[in-house]
Every structure is written in structure tokens, then in C-alpha cells.
Amino acid sequence: MTDRWKQMAAAVGDFYQNIGELPVSPNVTTSGIRAHLAERYGEFATPMSAEALQDDVLRMLSEWQVQPTHPRYFGLFNPSVHPGAVVADALVAVANPQMCVYSHAPGANEIERHTLRFLTRKLGGDPETWFASFTSGGSEANQSAVIVAMTRDLPDFARLGLTAGLPRPMIYLSAESHHSFEKIAHGAGIGRDALRVIPVDGTLRMDVNALAKAIAMDRASGRRPLMIVATAGTTGAGVVDPLVAIADLCREECLWFHVDAAWGGTACLSPRLKKAIAGIERADSITWDAHKWLSVPMGAGMFFCRHRDAVATAFAVDTSYMPPSTSGVDEPYVTGIQWSRRFIGLKLFMALAELGEEGYRSAIEHQARIGDMIRERLVSAGWRIVNDTPLPVVCFTGPALETGHMNAAAVVAGVQAKGVWISEVRISGCEPSLRACVTSFRTEPEDVDALMAALREFQ
Numbered sequence: 001m002t003d004r005w006k007q008m009a010a011a012v013g014d015f016y017q018n019i020g021e022l023p024v025s026p027n028v029t030t031s032g033i034r035a036h037l038a039e040r041y042g043e044f045a046t047p048m049s050a051e052a053l054q055d056d057v058l059r060m061l062s063e064w065q066v067q068p069t070h071p072r073y074f075g076l077f078n079p080s081v082h083p084g085a086v087v088a089d090a091l092v093a094v095a096n097p098q099m100c101v102y103s104h105a106p107g108a109n110e111i112e113r114h115t116l117r118f119l120t121r122k123l124g125g126d127p128e129t130w131f132a133s134f135t136s137g138g139s140e141a142n143q144s145a146v147i148v149a150m151t152r153d154l155p156d157f158a159r160l161g162l163t164a165g166l167p168r169p170m171i172y173l174s175a176e177s178h179h180s181f182e183k184i185a186h187g188a189g190i191g192r193d194a195l196r197v198i199p200v201d202g203t204l205r206m207d208v209n210a211l212a213k214a215i216a217m218d219r220a221s222g223r224r225p226l227m228i229v230a231t232a233g234t235t236g237a238g239v240v241d242p243l244v245a246i247a248d249l250c251r252e253e254c255l256w257f258h259v260d261a262a263w264g265g266t267a268c269l270s271p272r273l274k275k276a277i278a279g280i281e282r283a284d285s286i287t288w289d290a291h292k293w294l295s296v297p298m299g300a301g302m303f304f305c306r307h308r309d310a311v312a313t314a315f316a317v318d319t320s321y322m323p324p325s326t327s328g329v330d331e332p333y334v335t336g337i338q339w340s341r342r343f344i345g346l347k348l349f350m351a352l353a354e355l356g357e358e359g360y361r362s363a364i365e366h367q368a369r370i371g372d373m374i375r376e377r378l379v380s381a382g383w384r385i386v387n388d389t390p391l392p393v394v395c396f397t398g399p400a401l402e403t404g405h406m407n408a409a410a411v412v413a414g415v416q417a418k419g420v421w422i423s424e425v426r427i428s429g430c431e432p433s434l435r436a437c438v439t440s441f442r443t444e445p446e447d448v449d450a451l452m453a454a455l456r457e458f459q
């Protein structure tokens with residue numbers, strides 16, 4: 001093992017240090033990759049030297065993928081990674097703690113608990129009463145919220161499912177919300193039609209009047225409103241739904257208030273940005289991903305829930321083959337979807353411990369400032385910003401796009417060919433637009449210069 005790590009150390013350091021020199025987008029075909037794998041690896045008949053293998057894998061990772069850790073990746077919510085978090089993930093792989101039973105890994109479970117209690121406080125929750133756990137990602141956290149809410153609202157649901165003759169449960173979310181809920185509604189057996197998609201207003205926020213009307217209509221026709229999902233930082237446009245108004249409506253209507261803050265939850269670590277997500281502390285449950293704006297490697301999501309008892313009911317099982325439960329702690333395998341579970345939380349714990357809260361704050365605010373800079377530069381160059389958020393996602397369009405002289409996909413391809421990664425986005429009520437998100441804490445003003453230079457000819 002020691003030799004392997006020594007051999008890896010230099011290569012890892014080079015990769016991290018020189019990421020900006022790599023092409024941000026791959027230039028390879030599927031058939032090219034398959035031919036290489038068939039030729040080199042075939043039926044795995046000949047063992048390969050560790051050194052040659054590492055070289056080949058590193059080359060594939062360097063050349064055959066979009067580089068999310070590149071400072072010119074103005075991309076989806078995939079971050080650059082803090083070195084401490086990478087080391088943490090490697091240590092987890094070496095020691096391989098089994099998290100599912102507390103008594104198997106009390107140290108690891110307590111490290112996660114300590115980290116999650118800190119983050120619960122940052123969200124404005126009470127760590128003494130709230131439940132919190134690490135998940136594979138935001139999808140699992142959203143799924144957990146739906147399962148727990150259904151279990152709490154419909155007493156027979158756990159045993160009989162929808163065959164209990166229940167009225168149809170309905171989930172309300174905006175046209176800009178995340179599409180994981182379609183798969184979740186499908187899998188939960190309530191069907192994709194249980195999602196009531198509420199239109200957004202001119203600022204891309206959920207229209208609360210339309211929401212109230214939809215709830216009243218559903219009640220009148222015998223359906224059973226269950227949950228409102230507010231998004232804090234939409235995936236397309238980084239916009240935050242009106243959390244306080246939605247929290248008030250949930251209270252009046254006795255509905256579960258879920259906040260999907262997969263990306264935007266991180267704003268709570270910045271005194272300057274946290275007002276953008278005010279109201280999140282009133283949630284019944286919250287989704288927050290560490291593998292997005294908290295800049296740790298995938299996969300690391302988090303699920304927070306005010307109703308500890310409902311979580312325990314939703315995931316309860318009784319077996320003889322598992323070691324006895326420890327009293328006074330959350331046993332992971334009976335409080336979440338996963339069974340065997342990786343020590344997901346160590347990467348966030350180590351990044352937090354090494355950077356401190358202050359280090360995180362400054363990285364987050366740096367990214368927000370770069371976002372502001374992109375907005376200013378675009379506007380002064382004649383582009384038009386189509387989203388409204390203090391968070392670092394900028395959606396924009398320009399004369400050539402608006403008149404139809406250019407299409408967004410062609411601009412995206414042209415900009416990517418110049419070594420800058422942006423994407424196309426379709427947000428409600430707008431023509432296809434361009435989207436640049438500051439996902440890397442390593443993005444600097446010179447990278448914004450490169451973005452502006454790459455965009456120039458497509459205006």
C-alpha cells in the first residue's frame with residue numbers, strides 16, 4: 001500500500017495543480033473509448049502492472065471527461081474539491097467503516113453527528129430535536145422527505161401503501177423545481193401525476209397565489225394535499241422561491257414544508273448571502289448537498305428533518321442478524337434509505353476542520369463576487385441577464401440569440417471549443433438562454449476574462 005500511495009502522490013498533485021491546463025471538455029468518441037478498453041483490458045486475462053494501470057487511468061480521466069474542477073468550468077453544480085476532502089475520501093476507502101450500525105463505527109457516526117449538528121444550527125434548526133443524516137445526494141434526501149411526510153400524514157401508508165384506500169396525496173412544486181421528484185413520486189407509488197407543477201412569476205419564483213388556488217381545487221376534488229416543495233436555488237436559474245410566504249401557507253393548510261436547498265443551502269454559511277434563504281429554518285425537512293457548493297467530492301447529500309419520530313417510523317425494521325441497537329443514538333440503517341453505508345461525512349468534516357467556518361465563508365463569498373463580476377461584465381458588453389438571484393448562477397441572452405441569428409446550442413459549442421464550459425438552459429417563459437455558474441472556488445477574474453473573450457464573437 002505504501003508504494004502505491006507514493007506512486008499516486010505525485011500524479012495526484014500534478015492533476016490538482018495543473019487542472020487549468022487540461023481541456024475542459026473531452027474530445028473523444030464512444031467507439032474510441034470502447035476500442036481502447038477492448039484492446040488494453042479485453043477479458044482481463046493478463047494482470048497489468050500497477051504503474052501502467054495508474055498511468056492509463058489518469059490519462060482517461062484527464063482527457064475523456066468534462067473537468068468539473070477546472071477553473072473555467074462555469075458548469076452545473078459540480079464543484080472543485082478541497083484537498084482535505086479528497087484525503088478524507090481516500091482514508092474512508094482504506095479503513096472502510098461500516099456506518100449502518102452505530103456500534104460498528106461509533107467514532108465515524110459521532111463525527112457525522114458532530115458535523116450535522118453544526119450545520120443544523122447554521123440552517124437555524126435545533127440540533128437537540130432535529131434529525132439529520134448524510135445521503136448519497138440530493139435525490140435520496142428528497143426521496144427521504146417524501147417517504148417520511150407520507151408516513152406521518154397517512155397512518156396506514158407504511159403497512160398498506162395506497163391500497164389503504166387513501167385519497168390521492170399531492171405534492172406542489174414550481175415549474176423550476178428539480179425533476180428528481182418525478183422519479184420519487186413514481187417510485188413512491190403515488191404516480192407522477194401527484195406532482196402539481198405551479199407556474200412561476202416573472203422572477204422565476206413559485207407563484208404563491210396560483211399555489212393556494214391549486215391546493216383549494218385539489219381539496220375540493222377529494223385529493224389530499226401533502227407537501228409543498230420550495231426550492232432554495234433552482235437548478236436552472238439559482239432562484240429562491242418565496243420561503244416565508246410558502247411556510248405561512250403550509251402552516252395555514254397543515255402541509256409539510258420541504259425546502260430543496262441542494263445547492264443554495266450553502267448560502268447559510270455566509271452572513272452576506274444567508275438572507276437570500278431566510279425562512280428555511282421553518283421547514284419540516286431540508287435537502288442540502290455537500291457535493292455541490294460545499295466543494296467535496298461526490299456523493300454527499302444531507303437530509304434534515306424536524307420530525308425525528310416520523311423518520312424512525314418511516315425506516316423501521318427489526319432483524320435478528322444485525323447487532324443490537326445502541327440506546328440514545330440514531331441507528332443509521334433504521335433511520336434512512338441506505339443499509340450498508342459509506343462514511344460520507346468525513347470529507348465535509350475534514351474540509352470544515354481544515355478551512356474553519358471562516359475559510360468556507362470566504363470561499364463562498366469569493367464565488368458570489370465572481371458571479372457579480374460576470375453579471376456586470378455581461379451587461380456592459382451588451383448581454384441581457386434573465387435571472388434574478390444574489391447567488392452565482394448567471395443566465396443570459398444576447399441580440400444574436402434573441403433575433404434568432406444564433407442558436408444557444410451553437411454558442412455553447414463555440415464557447416466550449418475555446419476552453420470555457422458553459423451550458424444552455426431553458427427557463428420558464430424565456431427563449432433558450434446561456435448559463436454560467438461559478439462552481440469552483442478556484443475561479444478567478446482572469447477566468448471571467450476568458451469567458452468574455454470566448455463569448456465575444458457570438459453576440
Ligand SMILES: *Cc1c(COP(=O)(O)O)cnc(C)c1O
Nearest residue numbers: 137138139178235260262263289
Ligand atoms: C442537484 C439537485 C438535486 C439532485 O441532487 P443530486 O445530488 O444530484 O441527487 C435536487 N434538487 C436540486 C435543486 C438540485 O440542484
